[in-house]
Amino acid sequence: MAIELKRIMSLNESSPRCPSCGNAGKPVKVATLHSLLLPEKRDHIVNQGYYFCSSAECDTVYFTDNREHSFVKSELTVRVGVKENTSPRPVCYCFNHTVEEINEEITRTGKSSVIDDIKEHMKKEGCSCETKNPQGSCCLKTVENYVQEALVRYRSKPTR
Numbered sequence: 001m002a003i004e005l006k007r008i009m010s011l012n013e014s015s016p017r018c019p020s021c022g023n024a025g026k027p028v029k030v031a032t033l034h035s036l037l038l039p040e041k042r043d044h045i046v047n048q049g050y051y052f053c054s055s056a057e058c059d060t061v062y063f064t065d066n067r068e069h070s071f072v073k074s075e076l077t078v079r080v081g082v083k084e085n086t087s088p089r090p091v092c093y094c095f096n097h098t099v100e101e102i103n104e105e106i107t108r109t110g111k112s113s114v115i116d117d118i119k120e121h122m123k124k125e126g127c128s129c130e131t132k133n134p135q136g137s138c139c140l141k142t143v144e145n146y147v148q149e150a151l152v153r154y155r156s157k158p159t160r
């Protein structure tokens with residue numbers, strides 16, 4: 001209990017909350033913003049730490065430490081897969097994987113090869129998540145979550 005409380009408090013201290021939805025932000029490098037914001041929006045980047053909001057329902061993608069500046073979905077050159085509920089929902093920006101493709105494979109075969117595929121490509125070519133993925137970090141965790149979700153859905157379907 002005490003440990004849990006401490007954990008939550010330290011999370012609060014270290015992660016500013018999204019000014020739109022209140023979700024704890026994830027730090028993101030300014031390089032990511034420079035590469036993914038629309039060219040005319042890049043001048044609006046201020047000299048502050050930026051955070052990514054991963055809430056599906058929230059329009060805000062990036063916001064600053066002091067929560068005074070933010071960028072919304074329409075100011076990016078790519079679709080933010082974790083914030084979309086219509087296709088295509090990209091999740092791996094380096095090797096072009098979408099939520100739809102993961103679901104389709106699982107519906108068809110009962111399993112997913114996407115993680116292996118990404119790892120294989122990473123070994124050969126490396127990845128550029130910092131400049132291609134709006135989250136600015138490796139996509140594997142996000143992809144894994146979608147695979148898990150799709151597998152649970154697939155297994156809970158009644159078999160004929």
Ligand SMILES: [Zn+2]
Nearest residue numbers: 018021053058
């Ligand atoms: Zn938000």
